[in-house]
Amino acid sequence: MKNSEEWKRYKRPPSEQEYSEDVSQLRHGLNVEPSREELNHLPKACCPLWELDLNRLLPGNDYTIxxxxxxxxxxxxxxxxxxxxxxxxxxxxxxxxxxxxxxxxDNYNPRQGYKELVTQQDKNEEAAFIEEIARSAPIKYLHRYLVLKGITSQDQKDFKKMLASLWFNLYGRGDALVALLPLSMSL
Structure with missing residues (x-):
């Protein structure tokens, strides 16, 4: 398959996308359930995220920098x-x-002070990205961790909406600093 054909496949609406198989905990022997120790100590919770990432790139094998x-x-x-x-x-x-x-x-304008234009295709790409990563073991672990900590809903759809909101909702870049300027001058 040519690269351009491959990329077009990822530009389709989320409902028409083909996604990876859900990561099977049994098939890969992965445990996405945080331990009590991981729940009580954030740095210990970070290690499983790395270990569960079966898709991570290895220096020298997958890339050279x-x-x-x-x-x-x-x-x-x-x-x-x-x-x-x-x-x-x-x-x-x-x-x-x-x-x-x-x-x-290519969905974002890197120039500060210019309004972002979010197209339906951009939204489709965002939704497809969230759907794809939600199938990965690190994100499944993260979801369980946040559920057990009482930070997010156990409902997978709600969790995906939260991720999409955190990662893709736009924020002001131009006027926010100007609005805070008078406040900072009075301090």
Whole structure:
């Protein structure tokens, strides 16, 4: 399948999408139930997120990066002479979660002070991304963790709506700072 055909597949409305299989805890031997210790100590809860990610990329196997010489906070511009990723395995951008993430990249205007235009296709891509990642073990673990902590609903649809809201709802970028300026001057 050509890349352009592959990308078009991810541009369809969510109801017409093909998603990965739900991660089967039994098939992969994955436990997405947080332990008492993980519930009581946030840093311990972060380890399973990493361990449950069967889709994570491995340096040297899936990609190679060129870190360059680094730079100081005050330096402008890119100090690296090469691209950050000097090599990426051919199949990486065909993996469903990565492909769906890449479909989101062109949805945003990076210029501050300009209004975002959110199209129906953008909304479809957002919904498809949420649906895809919700099938992954790390997000299933996260959902259980938040349910047990009383932070979110046990209902999967409500959880997906919360993720979509947190990640994709727009916020003001231009006028908010101007509105706060008089307040900060009086302090």
């Amino acid at each position: 060129e870190c360059g010489q680094g730079k100081k906070v005050y330096q402008k511009g890119d100090m690296a002479s090469e691209n950050l990723f000097s090599w990426l395995k051919d199949d990486v951008l065909r993996r469903p979660t990565y492909c769906r993430f890449c479909a989101l990249v």
